[in-house]
Structures are given as structure tokens and as C-alpha cells.
Amino acid sequence: MTAFAQSTYVYLTKRQSGLFIVLALIIALLLLGAVVSDRFRTPANLMNVFEQSTALALVSLGQSFAILTGGIDLSVGSMISLASVLLSGISGGDPASTAFAICMVMALGIAVGLVNGLAVIWLRVHPLIVTLGMGAALQGATLLYTLGPAGSMPLGFDYLAYGRLFGMPVGALITIMLFVAAAAFLRHTVFGRHIYAVGDDATAAELMGLPRRTVLLFVYAFSGFMAALAAIFLVARFGVGQPYTGQNFTLASITPVVVGGTMLRGGRGGVIGTLLGVYLISLLNNVMNFMDISSHFQMIVQGLIVMLAVSIYIESKRKI
């Protein structure tokens, strides 16, 4: 065996045994799906899974960063709702104003995240409460702006959601690239290591002179930015921004992070686990749909998976 294969094997089984389990579950689901339904096996269906998971993957990436520092971002759902109505509202189908709207929405995501970070740092309030309050405020602002679907998008904007590049959905390609970049950033840059250090022990990190405040500001700004990106993809998919689009994403974005082995107390885990978590959950929903399992039971299964995941990871907790 080559050294690469060997080191990959060691990495998966020894250092990231959780990831190994998630990967095994994904493969098991693929097999199960293939047995259950012919239509599951079609490339179109698998592309469909990729398409549907894009928005969740994007939010969860930002959420992973927040959770890695021991925090959490409960404002992402409302952020998505606000960003999506603003995007299509300002655009109004005009390409020129669409470019402006996209920039504005991204900037808004970063700004909201910075406010979250500042509140966490200066008010020293628990991130849970800060972002919960921010989420309520953003949802209020969204409803003040519009009570229903707002504006429209120019033709061709749905390329982001439905377009294909090298046979893959564009959104999925962008997502995978972002995740790989984020993983490299976390693992191989000094600032990336700082994020882990702050999450593992903020006091120790601060005593060592690491920029705790900069790290916190960065992760919340990044989380807000990723929520805005997710909103852009959702608008591309639905063709219009709606005031409740993001509602379910707040809690949904936490599940893949946890399933992927990132500890809520911070400092452990990584974004590749999150991506696998996203695909696991999307696949699970897809397979259960093919098996004609009612959405009620799908909910139960999802809850049980969260329980199972968090129970497994505690046993195998280990320093990065």
C-alpha cells in the first residue's frame, strides 16, 4: 500500500474515528437506497441530493466555525430570511441592481455577525442569548420589510441552483470548494489554529497572547456571511425571497456540525465532518422519502441520530 493510503487510513480510523462512522453510514445509506428503489440509483436523484443540500451545507460551514470556538449562532435562520427578501426585493429582476443587492446582502451578513461578535466580547453575554436576541430582531426586521414574497430575480439567476458544471450542480461544486478551503485554513494557517485554541480554552489562549477577540469577531462575521450566501442560493432555487425561508435552518444547521463530530464545547472537530454530516442528513431524508416513510417518522429518526451522534463522540473525544 502506498504511504498516502496508509496515512489516510490511520487518519480516518484513529484520529477521526467519528468521521469514519459517518462515512460508513453514508455508504450504508447509498446501498440501502439502491436496494429500495431503482430511481434512487439514477444520477439525477443523486444530483438532486447535492442540489438540496447546498444551502444547508453553507450555513453549517459558518455554524461550524462558531461552534469550534465554543459558541453558537442562533441568528442564522433569521439572517437567511432577511437576506433573501432583501436580495430579491432590491433586485426586482434588474441585473444591475442584482449585483448591488448581492454585495449588500453579503455585507449585511458580515455586519450582523460583527455585531454578534461584539456583543459576545463586550457585553460578555453567552453567545446563545446574544444570537437568539439577534435572531428575533432580524426576524422582526424581515417582517417589517415584507410580509410575503418580495420582488423578483433576473432570468438566469437560477443557474446558481440548477446549473451544471462538469455534470455537477454548480452550487455543490462551490460548496465543496469552500469546505476544502475552510478545512485547509483551519488546519494549516496560524489563525485557523487560533480558532481551535480559543475554543479549547479561551483563558489559556488569551494568556498566551492569542487574539481571542479577533477570533470571535471573525467566526461570527463568517457565520453571518455564510448565512447570506445560503440565502443567495435559496433565492436562486425558489426564484424569490420569502420572509420565513430561513426559519428551519437555525437548528438544522447545528445537526450536521454535531453529527460530523464537532464538540459544542469547542476546540474539537472540523468542517469536513460537517460536510459529511450534511450529506448524511440529506441522503437520509432522500432515502426515507423513497421508502415512503412519513415525515413524522423522519423527524423521529433525525432526533435519534442526533442523540446517537452526541453519545458516540463523547466516548471518542480526543485532541486534534
Place this chain on the structure above:
Amino acid sequence: MSRISETLVASPRNMIDVRRLAQSYGIHIALLTLILISAILSPAFLSAGNVSNMLLQIAPLGIVVVGQTLVILVRGLDLSVASVMATAAAVATSFSGQNGDAATIVMVALAIGLLTGLVNGLLVTKRNVSPFLATLATMIVLQGLRFAYTQGAPSGNVPPFFRAVGSQLFYGIPYNLMIMGVLAIIFSVILRRSTFGRKVYITGGNPITARLVGINADRITIACYLASGALAALAGLVLSGFVGVVDNWVGRGFELDSIVAAVMGGVALSGGRGTIAGALTGATILVVVFNAALLLGLPIEFQILIKGIIIIIAAAFYVRRSEA
């Protein structure tokens, strides 16, 4: 998180005193100010009808808040309370809508609440799962079970007895408020006067110390989750008595409202500090704010906005000394 930086940058002593004073009485001052402003802005606010209306609304939230406070005191968090409320109410009333079965209905509801609390407690203590996730998972599972059981459309009838308890007044005081009051007093006395209560504060204040002095911290924590589940189930019955029908979303939003109320009332998320009385004052503030916003004709979106801002301001008020 910032324990050390705080000692390094110690604030002057008189500043701390002002902060302490504000921490002790700030919530009451805030409530009085709020009532005053509301009364000035809207003459209807202090009318007998509106006051009893508000009192009726405090009880369901208040009962949940009592349980939530217990859980937060041991460094926990219970996100499953709203799901427990709806599931308990939907399942327990599905058998019968008769007064004669009231005891059975209460028992079934309590069983659901206690079982959920037990799962939460075991996950948190024995499996070391973070409370946020453990209760999030039970919340989702319960939600699924409820929908699977009711097939999406609960058919339960609320017995007249529960309707009376949930919505009638006794010389101007709602029955449900009395229930809340009795429960609040019982649990306050337990927290203050009993060994168990002191153990709750020690466990939340410093779990390691608690273990070193021989307290079975796991048992204390599980007891708090059990209480929270049971109280949420009762609150579900009380609330469906107030509304008059059972639907799948009885108590929707109570998980966050109850946490917000407790935090506003000075219950520290880092555990070991806070009182039930304070948390209930927080719950009252929430009810008053919503009522006032409604009377002033502010649209619902303003209420959400105001709620968000209040949460942050209130939480900022109680600056944490240290974090687990």
C-alpha cells in the same frame, strides 16, 4: 472564559456595588417602569379586564419557567419543554374529554414529562452530552412522536374541568395563577430550605466541589430535568385549558421564552445563581411587553423586534463573572 482577564482588569469597588445593586433590583425597577409607561401610553392597560387577562397568561409560561430555572441552576438548558407541553397535552387528552378522567389525563401527561426529563437527564449526566443537544434531540423526537401519534391532527377534547382551571377567575385571581403560585412556592422552599435545594446550587456553582464533598451531582441534575419535564407537562394541560383546544403546537416558542425569562430574572446560564422569584418576574415582563405592544396596536413584527432587543439588553445586564 474571562475569569482571569477580569481579575487582571479589576474594576473599582464602587462600580461593583452599583452593579450589584442594579443586579438585585434592576429587574423589579424594569418591570415597574414598564407597567408605568404602558399605563401612560394606553389607558386600557390597567383596566380590570386587561389585568386579569395578563394574569391568566402568566401562569402557563410561569410554570415552565420554574422548571427551566431548576435546570439552568445545574448548568443545564431545557429546549424540550415546548415539545413536552404539546405532546403531553395532545396524547393525554386523546383518550377522553370527560371530567371524570381528569386524574388519568394528568397522570399520562406527567408520565410523558417525567420520561422526557429522565432521558434528558441521563443523556446529560451519564453520556456527558451537552444539555443544548440532548434536549434538542428529545425535542425533535417528541415532535415526531406527536405527529406520528396524532397523524398531524390532534383529536383531543379538553375536559370542562381543565377549561375552568385554565381560564376562570376566583375573585379576580385566575385558578391557573394559583397553581403556578403554589408550585413556585413549593419549589422555592425546596431550593432555599432543603438539603436538596442547597445541593442544586452547589452542583450548579461548581460540579467538581460538589463531587468532592460527596454530593451525587448526577442524581441532582437528573432530578432537575425530571422536574422540568413534569412542570412542562402540567403547563401544557394548563395552557390547553386556557386556549380550549389541543393542537400540535401548544406552547410553541415557550422553550426560548422560558429561557429568556429566567435569564432576564437573573438566573445565570453558567449555573448556581438565581431564584425562582426572579425568573417569574422575568416571565411577567415578557407577558407585559407583549400585552402592551398589542394594546398599542403595534404589529406582531414589532413585538418580535422588541423581544430580541430586550433579550440582549437584559442578558448584558447580568455580566457573567466566569464561565464554565
